[in-house]
Amino acid sequence: MATARTTDLPTVYQPQHVEERIYRFWEEGGFFTPDPSAKGRPAFSVVMPPPNVTGSLHLGHAWNNTLQDILVRRRRMQGFDTVWVPGTDHAGIATQTRVEKTLLAEEGLTRHQLGRAAFVERVWAWKNRYGDLITRQVRALGASCDWTRERFTMDEGLSRAVREVFVRLYEEGLIYRGNRIINWCPRCGTALSDIEVEHRDLPGRLVHVAYPLADGSGELVVATTRPETMFADVAVAVHPEDPRYRGLIGRMLKLPLTDREIPVIADEYVDREYGTGCVKITPAHDPNDFEVGMRHQLPAPRCIEADGRLNDTAGAYRGMDRETARRRVVEDLARQGLVRKVEEISHAVGHCSRCDTVVEPYLSEQWFVRMAPLAEAAIAAVRRGELQFVPERFERVFLHWLENVRDWCISRQLWWGHRIPAWYCDACGGITVSRTDVTACSHCGSSEVRQDEDVLDTWFSSALWPFSTLGWPDATPDMARYYPTSVLVTAYDILFFWVARMVFTGLRFTGRMPFHTVVVHGLIRDAEGRKMSKSLGNGVDPVEVIEKYGADALRFTLATGTSPGNDQRFYWEKVEGSRNFINKVWNASRFVLMNLGDGPLPPLRREALTIADKWILHRLALTVQAVDASLDRLDFGEAGRALYDFAWDDFCDWYIELSKLSLYGSDEAAKAQTRAVLVHVLDALLRLLHPFIPFVTEEIWRHLPVHDAPALAVAAWPQAEVADVDERIARQMQVIQEAIRSVRNVRSERNVPPGKPVALAVRVQDEETARLFAEARPYLMRFCQLHTLDIGTEVAVPAHAVTAVVTGAELFIPLADLVDLAEERQRLEKERDRLAAEVERAEKKLANPQFVARAPAHVVEAEREKAANYRSKLEAVEERLRALAEGV
Structure with missing residues (x-):
């Protein structure tokens, strides 16, 4: 882009005519790609949190990318060897759901009718057709990424990294297959990560149900919001120190609506203050109950299946969906006289973020990562100070989650994603986990092997993002130069789901933190403070903002609205x-x-x-x-x-x-x-x-x-010229500004026509101030629109003058018939009261021994100067009021 003549700058800035051209200039100039000759300079690297290929930028993306870009552009201008790696996430469930809906709407086919291989081909075609939409929008925002390094979580290199991590963790005993409680979406037919579950407060009913003692000597009352799961109850738990129930521990209860009996057990998990202090234990349908069941070696029967309907365990209720069964169970319990109370409540209910189906806690055989050893290493590293959070308070939140983390379910019942590299042998029942595709069982040599149908949780691959994008597991030049990365910018809502996983995988597989600083920002809310969502219809498309006002306006809004x-x-x-x-x-x-x-x-x-x-x-x-x-x-x-x-x-x-x-x-x-x-x-x-x-x-x-650089994007960052810092000049200019504002205010208040010049008399306190006003004479004459200006220590007060007080001087503006003396006295009295209040505030602050002792010396001295300035102005106003009272 050649340098244009100065007269070429248009009269109006139109971002729509500039931004695309400027971004093309940056890309074609290679300004965002590191210069090989920069290797002697310090490195600054960032990997972009990869947005899903399914959709478009939302304001959260725009905010996050703006903050990253501010850091990257500044470091680039400061001479760092800077790289910002962009990329996108395959977003397993989100992308598969999108393609399934399109397939059904356009062709009337389900993925099962199409078949796995053909369906996966359709998803790749869809990704190739629409997947670059998000990157075009990132460019429109002005993000200075190195697009030559753009990555995708299912690139060949990243897929190899995923397999390598899975196999190593399996070989080390940190990945296992087992039955545990997971989030299950009956509609999507897959396990969900916690971040794919949206909790919403909904009205519900807390039903108090009597569980009769088997010997007929009494009953225990259990309060539950999910009576339809009672068919999978295996116990009722009470707190071991609860005097109400201590004598009942070990006794047997009749399970209502069944012919089974279940025991009363003691467990400290029970909150004695909540409900009745009795908790029905349903290990297959509640994660906390599952842990209780494990501790007490209880069975874990299921009464709800993967499709959200009750099974044979529920007897007469089998085949009913959850809502129908819940209603019918309560009705039947009431007919049998076992409902003691029903409370109307509001409680958080988990919904699938993709299809809005109520999520089911579900006992299922899945692949899990054993989190305790990984979390311990991450906790130790954070406590050693290897990771800084901004703001610092998020370190406590982060550590609390790691200290209480559960094993991570990493398998998903999808077809789009990284397929689990495990093969099952039909001949011997063995499992072979391999970095390469398997054709024979590693245990018995049989060729009767089949790969696991499931894919890995999307977060599994994105956990490797800081190093897989730089070429790991190979020892690439980028890994050597840019890892660990410098900083991660993220919203607090994925602090655990993503940041924690990057931390423990980075430590485990590279021996180092993936970044040294995590900048945590909040969420974008609408003008009423509500979270933006599709259901509320209050979302704002950043592309719409850019088209209307330009990317810079959006960026500046988001940046200046940032509070750590x-x-x-x-x-x-x-x-x-x-x-x-x-x-x-x-x-x-x-x-x-x-x-x-x-x-x-x-x-x-x-x-x-x-x-x-x-x-x-x-x-x-x-x-x-x-x-x-x-x-x-x-x-x-x-x-x-x-x-x-x-x-x-x-x-x-x-x-x-x-x-x-x-x-x-x-x-x-x-x-x-x-x-x-x-x-x-x-x-x-x-x-x-x-x-x-x-x-x-x-x-x-x-x-x-x-002409010190081919583009501002790579020009040098300005240095503060310490020699230019001159507090004396600042104080002098402040006086001049005060004087100009004061005269302009008087003209405005008295409706003096803009073109009409007035006179000004300045009575100064000393010769130094007189010299300052003399030097400022041209400014005062022009910007106060004066025809005469008198300056001196003995300047007389003109007749019918309005008074203004500035630091070190009094200003008198004679306005003849425009001055109402009573009004002027009233104005000065208000000014006197204001200044008196300021003097009182400053003196009270200076009289506080804690302020004087603890505040920095320059702060205390500045407060003393303020107090003296206010006192001087107050004295001048009081003197003028006395003169008015004497008719002067």
Whole structure:
């Protein structure tokens, strides 16, 4: 992209005409692919959390990718050897469900009618046709990924890594096949991971059912929300220290609606305060009951099958679906006089995230990962400080989950995914687990072998993502250079499902953490604070936002709305505000470019600077420091807000206006210096803003007379010029700004016509302030629209003057018949009360010995300066009130 002439910047910024062209320029320029010559520089690597190939970006993706891109772009500009690996996830159940629905709708076929091989071919075709939609949207957002390294969880290389991990874990005894409770979707016909289960609060009934003692001497009352599972009850548990039931432990109960008897057992799992303190134990249909059953060596019969219907164990209720059976069971229990109470409650019910079917806790033979040894290693590493969480509070949450983790069910009854590399021998019953496909049993040599029909949980392959994407298990140059990766950005809702699994697999198979920092953000909610979902219809398509306002506006909204670890609400008004900010930067840039003149840009000579020049360079240096500090501690919101304040207030609203005095004056040397300062500040501002709003900054920057890089995307990150930090200049400029604001406010309040000049008398407290106002005379004359300006320590108060008090001076604006003395007295009394309150607040703070002792010295000193400033202003206002009372 050749550098354009400065006059080529359009009058209006239209992102729709810029963003696609700019992104193509970046990709074609190879700016996102690491330069082989950069190997001597420190590495910074990130792997993108892989979105599912099934759908499109949602705002959570946009937020997550924006934060990653801010980190990546800044490090690239800082000279790091930077790589950001993009990719997508095959999303087993989500993709299979999508293709099954399409197949049924378009051809009237089920996957079983099509057959496994043909169905899998259809899924690959579907993925190849639609799977790149998500990557196009990632590009539209401006993500600076290295697309030459794009990966897919079912790529050949990643699939080899999955097999290698499975086989090693199996050989080490950490993968086993067994019967345990899992989440089961009767509609999809597969086990589900916890993240594929959405819990919703629904109305329900807590039914109190009497279980008679077998000898007829009494009863125990059990409270349950699922009476239809009672046919699989094997015991009733009470707390061993509950005095109500201690004498009943070991006794037998009649199981209602059956001819069976079950024992009363004691287990500390029971909460004595909940319900009746008696819990029916149904090991095949509740994960906690399963653990109780294991401890007491109880059987685990099933009464509900995989299709969600009751089986022969339920007797007369067999064949009924769960809801029908629940209703009929309660009716029959009531007829037998066994229902003691029914409570209407609200409780969380798990639903399949794909088809919305109520999930069934289900005892099933599945493949599991033995989690305890893996979790112990991860816990130890985190406690050694090898992993940092931002915010830090998530470390406790993370460790708590690992300390209480259960074995992980990794098999799924699907056809799309990584097929489990286990073969069963029909001849001897042996199981062969292998890295390569098997044609003969490893135990007896028989050729009568068949591969397991199930596939692996999607999270199994994504757990390897930080190292499988870099070429593991091979010792690739990328593994050597970029692993461990530098940082992971993720939402808190997958902290356990994904982050924990990456941590323990990374430690197990590479010996190192997969990343040293985890940045945790929240969820996007709507304006009312509700979670965005299809069922509520309150989701917002980020592509729609981009088409309407541009990617930069969306990115800036999401970045500045970030508060570490917290959710944020989405408002269209916020996006409009970000669009307005971008337009502000665009218009300010046009002003700078239009006033550069035709000659070469002169060097910046700091000895020739005006007070306004020195002040904007001071503010720029502080802003660079603030942005660096915020991004170093991974506080994106604070960094964005610091840039917003500097760009909008300091640069656009103040400095550009002040620069017009030189630019439109006759002093060519002053004009040249102002141009140099404008370009210097705008160049630095664009570099600072680039990670946040890359498209508009790249488009503007290519017009600047700056040629240190072929693109802003690879230009150097600005350094804070410590020599420019000048607090004295800052205090002086603050006084000038106070004075200009005060006079403008008076003009506005008194409805003085904009074009009508007024007089201003300034009574200063000392000669230093007099010199400051004298130096600021051109600014005051122009921006206060004055026809005369008197400055001095003995300046008389003009007749019919409105008074304003600023640091070190009193301003008197004579407005003759526009001044109502009673109104002026009332205004000054309000100002007196406000200043008195500020003095009281500051003095109370300084009188607090804990504040003075614990706060940093510069903070205490700043508070003392504030208090003195407020006292000085209060004295001036009180003096003016006395003069008005005396008729002066």
